Amino acid sequence: MKKFILKFFNSMNTENSIVEFTGLHNMDLTDWWTSTFTDQERSIIYQKFYPNFCDMLGNRNRSIFTENNFAIEDEAIIPFMENLSTYMRNHDDIASKIFLKFLDISKNDPICDSELLSTSKDYKNWFILRQLILYNIKNFNQLGVKRVSFSDGNYENAIDECKGLSGKQFGLGESIIVEHWKKYKPTCRCVLLPEIEEGLLVD
Ligand SMILES: [Zn+2]
Structure with a gap:
């Protein structure tokens, strides 16, 4: 009986490790993007965010988001949002809205301590x-x-x-x-x- 229970718990652990959080890499935030910022604000953010125009080698050819599309693909989304809010630090209102979204998205990570x-x-x-x-x-x-x-x-x-x-x-x-x-x-x-x-x- 003991052996059976041990086996049972081991199998539960295995299942848990399958659903283990492995990061957020694709997320369509277009609804948030268009409802949170005005056309003008989106234009400012788009023009200000220099890495938008760079690939990993620093070549200016790739856009992570545009003024009308914020479907993020193959990025570490949580660090990206924090980075974007830092980029906008001279625009308090915009930066804090992005930071709030960063906090919100971070809750997807089960170990996240939102308060901290x-x-x-x-x-x-x-x-x-x-x-x-x-x-x-x-x-x-x-x-x-x-x-x-x-x-x-x-x-x-x-x-x-x-x-x-x-x-x-x-x-x-x-x-x-x-x-x-x-x-x-x-x-x-x-x-x-x-x-x-x-x-x-x-x-
Ligand atoms: Zn270490």
Whole structure:
């Protein structure tokens, strides 16, 4: 009987890990966009947001959103919204509306502490780093990266857990990776570096 119960709980855990939050990367916010801002405001934001015109290599050819369309595709949406509100900081009213939407969208992450997110800069920075890591993991997976290594960024205030992981390699699917960004660690600056296998990116 004990064995059965143990098995039962193990299977429940497995199911939970399947629905684990892996980041928000696609979201159509056009309704919010058009109902929250006037034509003029949308035009200001569109022209002001320089990365709108850049791809990852800095080439000016890609638009994340336009004046009439805010269907975001393949972006780390939570960090993107925070970044956009920072860009608009000289327009208080616009910046705070975007920041409110950032807080609202962040609630999609089950571990999000909304109170801390709106009051603590350290928590906000950590939370955004967490979203970027989840986005990186998705991209590594798409690129066929099989192994990654931790780097604590040589940050001297990093806790022992981070320092201990730094330089160590893991398979991309190993649970230790996502686990590391589940619990708030104020001084965690860890990043994941892809272990590029020979020939992988030569195509
Ligand atoms: Zn860390």
